[in-house]
Amino acid sequence: QMMKHAWDNYKRYAWGLNELKPISKQGHSSNLFGNIQGATIVDALDTLYIMEMKEEFKEAKEWVEKNLDFNVNAEISVFEVNIRFVGGLLSAYYLSGEEIFRKKAVELGEKLLPAFNTPTGIPWALLNIKRNWPWASGGSSILAEFGTLHLEFVHLSHLSGNPVFAEKVMNIRKVLNRLDKPEGLYPNYLNPSSGQWGQHHVSIGGLGDSFYEYLLKAWLMSDKSDEEGKKMYYDAVQAIETHLIRKSSGGLTYIAEWKGGLLEHKMGHLTCFAGGMFALGADGAPNDKTGHHIELGAEIARTCHESYDRTSMKLGPEAFRFDGGVEAIATRQNEKYYILRPEVIETYMYMWRLTHDPKYRQWGWEAVEALEKHCRVDGGYSGIRDVYNNHESHDDVQQSFFLSETLKYLYLLFSEDDLLPFEHWVFNTEAHPLPVLHKDDGNKEENQK
Ligand code: DMJ
Numbered sequence: 001q002m003m004k005h006a007w008d009n010y011k012r013y014a015w016g017l018n019e020l021k022p023i024s025k026q027g028h029s030s031n032l033f034g035n036i037q038g039a040t041i042v043d044a045l046d047t048l049y050i051m052e053m054k055e056e057f058k059e060a061k062e063w064v065e066k067n068l069d070f071n072v073n074a075e076i077s078v079f080e081v082n083i084r085f086v087g088g089l090l091s092a093y094y095l096s097g098e099e100i101f102r103k104k105a106v107e108l109g110e111k112l113l114p115a116f117n118t119p120t121g122i123p124w125a126l127l128n129i130k131r132n133w134p135w136a137s138g139g140s141s142i143l144a145e146f147g148t149l150h151l152e153f154v155h156l157s158h159l160s161g162n163p164v165f166a167e168k169v170m171n172i173r174k175v176l177n178r179l180d181k182p183e184g185l186y187p188n189y190l191n192p193s194s195g196q197w198g199q200h201h202v203s204i205g206g207l208g209d210s211f212y213e214y215l216l217k218a219w220l221m222s223d224k225s226d227e228e229g230k231k232m233y234y235d236a237v238q239a240i241e242t243h244l245i246r247k248s249s250g251g252l253t254y255i256a257e258w259k260g261g262l263l264e265h266k267m268g269h270l271t272c273f274a275g276g277m278f279a280l281g282a283d284g285a286p287n288d289k290t291g292h293h294i295e296l297g298a299e300i301a302r303t304c305h306e307s308y309d310r311t312s313m314k315l316g317p318e319a320f321r322f323d324g325g326v327e328a329i330a331t332r333q334n335e336k337y338y339i340l341r342p343e344v345i346e347t348y349m350y351m352w353r354l355t356h357d358p359k360y361r362q363w364g365w366e367a368v369e370a371l372e373k374h375c376r377v378d379g380g381y382s383g384i385r386d387v388y389n390n391h392e393s394h395d396d397v398q399q400s401f402f403l404s405e406t407l408k409y410l411y412l413l414f415s416e417d418d419l420l421p422f423e424h425w426v427f428n429t430e431a432h433p434l435p436v437l438h439k440d441d442g443n444k445e446e447n448q449k
Contacts, residue, residue: 002371002381003044003051003407006398009380010040011059016067022380023396033081034074034128038063043084043404045101046091046432050419051411057096064089065100070108072128078115079125079145081108083210084400086152087432093159094435102159109156109165118192121171122146137198140189146172147211150218150229151428158437173228184239185258186211202258204240205268205319210429212236213273216281217426223438224284234286237278237293245296248327252306253299256322265322267303272316273343275300276350280422294354301351303328304344305363311387314370316344330388339383339395340375342405342431349413353422364413371406405431 006020014020017027018039033039041060048057086105093101115123115130122141124130132139150169157166175195176186182200188207189198202208215233219226240255246265247253255271257264279297282290306328308316315338317330330336345367352360374392375381381402382394408431412419425433 002368002376002410003047003053003403004056005376006380006403006407007044007048007053007056010044010398010403013379014040016041016063019400020380020398021396022377022382022398023394025379028397031075032077033085034076035071036069036076036081036085038068039084039400040398040403042068042088042092043400043430045088046095047403047408047411049092049095050408061092061096061098061100064092064104068104070104070111072111075126075129077125077145078112078123078127079142079148082112082149082152083428083430083432084404086112086156087428087430087434088404090152090155090159090434091428091432094433106156106160106162109153109160113164113168116168116171120175120192120195121168122175122190122192122195123149123168123172124192132192137189137201138191139193140198141192142207143186143188143190143211144207144209146190146192147176148214148429150214151221151426151434154218154221154437155434173232177228177232181239182261183243184235185243186236200258200260202244203268203271204244204255204274205257205271209270209273212240213277213429216277217428219284220280220422221426221434221436223436225439230284233281234284237281241296246322248322250327252303252322252327253296254303254322254328255300266319267307267322267328268319269304269307269316269338269341269343271343272300272304272307273346275304275347279347279350279354282354297347297351298355298357301344301347301360301363304347308344308363308367308370312390313338313374313384313387313392314366315374315384315387317387333386336386336388337384337395338375338387339397340371340381340399340402340406342401342409345406345409345413346431349409352413353417361413364410368410401430 010020013025014027019028021028045060089101089105115127123146125132153165153169157163185202187197187200215229218229244255254267275297278293282293285293307320317336319335320328320330348360348364380398385393420433
């Protein structure tokens with residue numbers, strides 16, 4: 001019903017545009033996608049399919065056939081377009097088998113390739129004028145952006161028969177492996193021309209997050225044959241544990257940010273995805289650390305739940321701190337907003353599947369109630385400007401990831417484990433499921449031809 005409400009209102013007021021403004025009941029355009037339109041449609045395709053909303057899936061598919069056009073003349077974010085559009089199209093193809101989605105995914109992948117024309121092969125953040133974000137340290141590319149192409153690009157090679165996509169992302173690995181890493185950590189900034197790190201800032205939240213996620217998932221998606229991805233992931237987690245993970249005096253485990261050796265005792269909502277990541281990776285953890293990684297996941301889930309529970313609206317802030325006498329609370333006005341992000345619910349879903357502890361469903365249900373009470377409006381769902389306030393001030397944006405991630409993870413949290421089982425599917429960072437590529441998949445397809 002939540003999906004229906006979000007979708008119907010998007011359809012009614014913003015059909016074909018990128019996102020919905022649910023208060024003003026009109027389209028919302030963000031500068032991430034340039035002239036590419038229909039972000040909500042492409043991001044929502046697989047959720048509609050999984051929820052068996054057949055009519056809606058059909059109309060979304062027709063829109064893609066007739067209208068989805070990749071004009072990259074205006075500037076686009078390579079990362080955002082990859083995770084939402086390429087990822088969304090790939091999942092829609094694998095779930096439905098409809099050729100149009102495969103064709104569009106490969107077509108779009110090809111348009112992204114010029115971003116890799118740099119001296120190192122580390123891609124630019126922005127196309128079509130190839131450049132980086134003006135705010136990024138020393139003209140750098142961002143770890144979480146160039147490190148979050150791997151899953152989609154491996155699938156693009158698999159589906160197109162063109163090895164160029166996989167070669168591009170394997171080269172990123174090569175560049176990273178050649179570099180010295182401070183204390184074994186990966187800085188968020190890397191200059192694509194010089195191949196040198198920018199500022200030594202390290203984060204498991206924004207600017208770093210999905211790079212780590214994709215190391216683990218690359219290994220899982222390769223049917224555990226990508227030993228390099230595996231080693232990079234577990235080595236990185238070891239360094240994160242030593243240098244970034246701390247426990248508050250009140251007993252809450254959190255992941256701090258690292259700035260040139262100094263810790264900032266702040267955790268972002270984005271960082272909360274790491275609970276699910278640690279638990280998902282627990283099985284392969286070296287040195288008998290499986291139980292330890294599950295426990296780490298559980299502790300991060302608990303901390304992130306506290307960040308929700310300590311607000312008036314029971315929805316978590318964008319960032320919360322562990323200093324100045326507070327724990328898991330936002331102290332700065334510009335960190336008190338909630339924009340329908342999925343990461344905490346994502347972690348509940350992984351923890352539920354991997355432990356079956358009923359508290360994760362309870363916590364997920366608390367989030368459903370809070371979303372219904374504070375974010376649901378006549379025209380869809382909106383983010384909130386201050387979750388500590390008793391009265392909602394809505395931000396008037398229904399983010400496309402609310403349909404692709406937040407609602408999908410909630411649905412999976414309350415579904416049986418055999419819906420998209422983890423042995424066969426990995427989720428890209430926008431919650432688009434991609435199948436594990438089994439070692440004999442290539443041959444199977446050859447034989448079928
Ligand atoms: C999504 O686009 C993805 O989850 C990304 O990895 C981080 N930001 C948003 C959701 O918060």
